[in-house]
Amino acid sequence: MKIRNADIETIVVEFEVNGKPYNIHVEPYKTILEVLRDDLGLTGAKKGCDDANCGACTVIIDGKAVKCCSMLIGQARGTKIVTIEGLETAEGLHPLQKAFIDRFAIQCGFCTPGMILTAKAVLDAKPDANEDDIREAMHGNLCRCTGYVKIVEAIEVARDKMNKSEV
Incomplete structure (x- = not known):
């Protein structure tokens, strides 16, 4: 209309x-x-x-x-x-948000929301995503401040926490 x-x-x-x-x-x-x-x-x-x-x-x-x-x-x-x-709920930060903070996967923070949401989409679609799956999914998200090692580590930590809480 x-x-x-x-x-x-x-x-x-x-x-x-x-x-x-x-x-x-x-x-x-x-x-x-x-x-x-x-x-x-x-x-x-x-x-x-x-x-x-x-x-x-x-x-x-x-x-x-x-x-x-x-x-x-x-x-x-x-x-x-x-x-x-x-993403944040009454219980607090989403596991991905918490993992990005805890694993120092954030520097300036400009790219972080997009990184976290891309990671959430991949983990929702494939809860057992391995490092290669994560890296492939994240290839379209650029970070100009940090290397991607901490970002991938944070996603893996969140994946493990999310899978543990589902059991």
């Missing part, structure tokens, strides 16, 4: 973010990243390269890690999106 609003054509997009339903009127040229950050105030996903190469904008859409800086908001219709803000 299109609506005229102050000479700016908008579309209506219904989707869910971090378990909360949204029905918004938005300009069709906006990206999912712009809507998350500018309209919904969820600033965890970052604008790094603006062409889906660095992974700083990664969110989970319908269970898959997606770089949302190059996706138009209309593509989010009917989806369920999880951002880094949606």
Whole structure:
């Protein structure tokens, strides 16, 4: 449905973010990243390269890690999106968030939300992911501050903790 609003054509997009339903009127040229950050105030996903190469904008859409800086908001219709803000629960940080802190896998933190969400998507899809699986899944997420050793170690620690808590 299109609506005229102050000479700016908008579309209506219904989707869910971090378990909360949204029905918004938005300009069709906006990206999912712009809507998350500018309209919904969820600033965890970052604008790094603006062409889906660095992974700083990664969110989970319908269970898959997606770089949302190059996706138009209309593509989010009917989806369920999880951002880094949606991982923490009443019990505390998600095991991946905790492992990144405990294993010193964070330096400046700019890439960290995208790294964590990519790791979550891979571990959700393959709970027994080995180091090669993890490295393959993470290949589209760039970190300019740290080597990837600590990041992979943190993901492995979180994987083991998540698998132990499921038993």
